[in-house]
Amino acid sequence: MSVTEExxxxxxxxxxATRRAIQFASVELASERGFDRVTVDEISHAANVSPRTFxxxxxxKESAIIGELPELPDEVTVERFVSAGPEEPILxxxxxxxxxxxxxxxxxxxxxxxxxxxxxAHRLHELRRALFKDNPQLFAMRISxxxxxxxxxxxxxxxxxxxxxxxxxREPEALQRRARLIMxxxxxxxxxxxxxxxxxxxxxxxxxxxxxxxAELQEFARSTS
Amino acid sequence: MSVTEExxxxxxxxxxATRRAIQFASVELASERGFDRVTVDEISHAANVSPRTFxxxxxxKESAIIGELPELPDEVTVERFVSAGPEEPILxxxxxxxxxxxxxxxxxxxxxxxxxxxxxAHRLHELRRALFKDNPQLFAMRISxxxxxxxxxxxxxxxxxxxxxxxxxREPEALQRRARLIMxxxxxxxxxxxxxxxxxxxxxxxxxxxxxxxAELQEFARSTS
DNA sequence: CTGCAACTTTGCATAGGCTGCAATAATTGA
DNA sequence: TCAATTATTGCAGCCTATGCAAAGTTGCAG
Numbered sequence: 001m002s003v004t005e006e007x008x009x010x011x012x013x014x015x016x017a018t019r020r021a022i023q024f025a026s027v028e029l030a031s032e033r034g035f036d037r038v039t040v041d042e043i044s045h046a047a048n049v050s051p052r053t054f055x056x057x058x059x060x061k062e063s064a065i066i067g068e069l070p071e072l073p074d075e076v077t078v079e080r081f082v083s084a085g086p087e088e089p090i091l092x093x094x095x096x097x098x099x100x101x102x103x104x105x106x107x108x109x110x111x112x113x114x115x116x117x118x119x120x121a122h123r124l125h126e127l128r129r130a131l132f133k134d135n136p137q138l139f140a141m142r143i144s145x146x147x148x149x150x151x152x153x154x155x156x157x158x159x160x161x162x163x164x165x166x167x168x169x170r171e172p173e174a175l176q177r178r179a180r181l182i183m184x185x186x187x188x189x190x191x192x193x194x195x196x197x198x199x200x201x202x203x204x205x206x207x208x209x210x211x212x213x214x215a216e217l218q219e220f221a222r223s224t225s
Numbered sequence: 226m227s228v229t230e231e232x233x234x235x236x237x238x239x240x241x242a243t244r245r246a247i248q249f250a251s252v253e254l255a256s257e258r259g260f261d262r263v264t265v266d267e268i269s270h271a272a273n274v275s276p277r278t279f280x281x282x283x284x285x286k287e288s289a290i291i292g293e294l295p296e297l298p299d300e301v302t303v304e305r306f307v308s309a310g311p312e313e314p315i316l317x318x319x320x321x322x323x324x325x326x327x328x329x330x331x332x333x334x335x336x337x338x339x340x341x342x343x344x345x346a347h348r349l350h351e352l353r354r355a356l357f358k359d360n361p362q363l364f365a366m367r368i369s370x371x372x373x374x375x376x377x378x379x380x381x382x383x384x385x386x387x388x389x390x391x392x393x394x395r396e397p398e399a400l401q402r403r404a405r406l407i408m409x410x411x412x413x414x415x416x417x418x419x420x421x422x423x424x425x426x427x428x429x430x431x432x433x434x435x436x437x438x439x440a441e442l443q444e445f446a447r448s449t450s
Numbered sequence: 451c452t453g454c455a456a457c458t459t460t461g462c463a464t465a466g467g468c469t470g471c472a473a474t475a476a477t478t479g480a
Numbered sequence: 481t482c483a484a485t486t487a488t489t490g491c492a493g494c495c496t497a498t499g500c501a502a503a504g505t506t507g508c509a510g
Contacts, residue, residue, distance in 0.1 A: 011457075011506055018458095039495065050460050055497065090449060144369055181417045181441055188409035196402060216406055221446035224315060236477055236486075243487095264466065275489050280468065 019057055020124065021047040026064040027127045035065065035135060066142045067128055070101040070149050078156055086164040090157075091221075094186045095214040097156070099207045101149070132194075133202040139194055143187070154183040189213045244282055245349065246272040251289040252352045260290065260360060291367040292353055295326040295374050303381055311389040315382075316446075319411045320439040322381070324432045326374070357419075358427040364419055368412070379408040414438045 025046035029038040040061050044051040058064040072078055077100065081093045132139050157179040161168055168175045193213040197206050250271035254263040265286050269276040283289040297303055302325065306318045357364050382404040386393055393400045418438040422431050 009507075014506090015458085040497090041495085051496095052461070052498095053459055056459075059497085061496070140369055140372075144365055147365075177417070177421060178441065178445070180420060181413070181438065181445060184413035184416050185410060185442075185445070188406070188413045191409050192402070192406045195405060213406065216403065217410070218450065220403070220406060220410070222450035225443065225447035225450055234478075239477090240487085265468085266466085276467095277469095277490070278488055281487075281489095284468085286467070 018047070018049060018053075020121070022049065022054060022057055022064055023067070024124050024127075026061070027124060027131055030065055030135075030138075031127060031131045035138060062141055063145070065128075065131070066138060066145060067125075069146060070098075072149075072152050072156065073097065073100040082156065082159045082163050084160070089218065090160065090164075090182065091186075091189075091214045091218055093160075094153075094157075094182075095189070095211055097153070098186065098190060099210055101153075129202065133198045136198065139198075143191065146187075150183060150187065153186065154179050157182050185217065189217050192216070243272070243274060243278075245346070247274065247279060247282055247289055248292070249349050249352075251286070252349060252356055255290055255360075256352060256356045260363060287366055288370070290353075290356070291363060291370060292350075294371060295323075297374075297377050297381065298322065298325040307381065307384045307388050309385070314443065315385065315389075315407065316411075316414075316439050316443050318385075319378075319382075319407075320414070320436055322378070323411065323415060324435055326378075354427065358423045361423065364423075368416065371412075375408060375412070378411065379404050382407050410442065414442050417441070 022043065025043045026038075029043055029046060038061075040054050041051050043061070043064070044054045047054070054064070078097070081097055084093055132142070154176075158175055161175055161179055161182075168178070190210065190213075193206065193210040196213065197204070197209050247268065250268045251263070254268055254271060263286075265279050266276050268286070268289070269279045272279070274282075279289070303322070306322055309318055357367070379401075383400055386400060386404055386407075393403070415435065415438075418431060418435040421438065422429070422434050
């Protein structure tokens with residue numbers, strides 16, 4: 001039961017609607033014509049706002065298209081991951097974190113569509129996925145825009161590593177480096193999942209492909225050590 | 226003994242010189258003022274060319290700053306990697322390939338500076354390294370511009386995997402996916418090395434940090450399997 | 451329900467990246 | 481030395497993006 005859009009004043013509801021209208025227009029036009037054959041003017045016109053207003057909502061054309069950035073799940077879930085213990089394979093845990101982080105509708109599985117909430121949101125996500133499938137450069141842009149998320153994930157991994165082996169906290173630098181390395185490997189897994197998904201024409205839920213990629217990662221780790 | 230700049234006509238030598246002048250001006254001005262507080266006009270002026278000429282040499286301001294893209298070493302070296310055999314740890318081999326690919330001066334160790342060839346090239350590389358150290362975003366740009374290299378490396382890894390285990394060629398798709406996964410992990414290692422380098426203030430040769438990062442990668446692989 | 455405060459939308463002006471085109475200039479090879 | 485090739489440049493123009501101030505909305509207290 002998401003809180004979105006219930007109990008909001010007219011002002012905020014309008015804002016939400018405008019935001020979505022712009023995103024929708026962006027993604028739809030980019031799907032039809034390609035990212036750089038659409039102008040902000042055209043998008044704004046399709047969304048019934050002035051070009052200037054477009055830039056009040058998004059800092060760049062790109063950002064209107066690539067969608068919301070991932071966010072770590074709630075602290076309870078994070079804490080469960082952190083304290084899962086050293087026996088629990090870390091890659092599996094990370095995969096689940098990522099699946100949650102990257103927003104069900106965008107990345108995910110079932111999607112019970114009866115919520116009034118996500119009227120257009122669902123369709124927007126589908127369009128965006130199709131767009132990304134045909135434009136790897138957009139996926140690359142999306143990845144590049146995740147610096148903040150990278151740092152957050154890195155911090156969580158640090159907690160996990162410290163919890164698994166308290167010894168490590170005696171060398172904070174090494175701990176941090178290790179966390180960052182694992183974060184980068186996780187991102188490699190994410191990119192891999194996406195590549196696989198795209199090369200198969202976008203069939204199947206991304207979430208399960210992500211699990212597969214992380215399994216292959218595990219397998220590679222085994223074979224190389 | 227590099228072939229560069231020997232036995233070239235006046236025309237090509239001028240072209241080379243102009244190219245370097247532009248790169249130098251770009252990097253120097255960006256160091257002083259930051260990437261987006263320098264205009265192409267200013268760079269062009271500093272390099273004594275018209276702004277229009279700037280864009281005859283580089284497709285974007287960015288590309289003048291980030292420098293040449295990495296290239297795989299010669300086929301002999303690549304073939305040695307491909308046929309190293311399954312007992313040879315693949316990550317070590319990849320690390321050496323990367324070190325060669327990313328251009329000694331840019332990434333590397335000693336650099337015997339007595340070549341007449343790299344008069345300004347050496348200083349340019351140093352400046353660029355310093356610039357990258359303080360601007361992680363530029364390093365990110367550089368990484369993003371390596372799509373072609375990613376594919377090349379992926380192809381080499383495919384050959385290596387097929388050579389190590391000919392069975393794999395019976396499932397070309399799986400082979401390709403595996404190669405790509407390893408390539409992405411290798412890039413993770415590269416980013417990690419660079420992060421470490423930058424966070425330590427740019428001390429020490431990048432090549433050895435790359436080896437360290439790949440060793441940590443190996444260590445992580447062992448610990449997680 | 452009125453009117454003020456807070457916020458949003460918009461137009462306008464401007465900077466800066468980037469491209470096509472056509473004129474001019476330099477280099478090369480015969 | 482001349483003609484072909486290639487390089488440089490200016491110019492006009494399109495597009496993204498930002499600051500600023502005017503005009504329009506919404507929300508809320510009286």
